[in-house]
Amino acid sequence: MENRKYKVGVIGKQDVILPFRIIGFDTYPISLPNEAPNLIRKLAHENYGIIYITEDIAEIIPETIAYSDKKIVPALILIPTQDGSKQIALKQVEENVEKAVGQNIL
Structure with missing residues (x-):
């Protein structure tokens, strides 16, 4: 069995993702959202197991x-910005729970 170590990356605007660099995650600041899909694909090929966006x-x-x-893999985890949450991440979790158990128990 292969023992693979995955990396953790964070994608977003520079001012939002800077704290993640302090705790040791690889950060990828982007200014244009259309840069994100290619960056996600690139990180997936570079052994990133978790990508916060x-x-x-x-x-x-x-x-x-x-x-x-x-x-x-990679798991995309949505995080709010300093402007607050848009509830996208919560909606994503609810949808995944509903798929897993057949109903929204949250």
């Missing part, structure tokens, strides 16, 4: 988020 970016690339939800 800010909700403001995720909101603009729903097709990429939906495609990644079907994959086991």
Whole structure:
């Protein structure tokens, strides 16, 4: 059995993702949301197991988020920005729970 170590990356606007660099995650600041899909694909090929992405970016690339939800690795985790949550991440969790158990128990 192969013992694979996955990396953790964070995608978003520079000011939002800077704290993640302090705790040791690889950060990838982007200024244009349309840069995110290619960056996500690139990180997936570079052994990233978890990719945090800010909700403001995720909101603009729903097709990429939906495609990644079907994959086991990398796991895309949506995080709010300093402007607050857009509830996209909560909706995503609710949908995944509903798929898993047949109803929304949250």
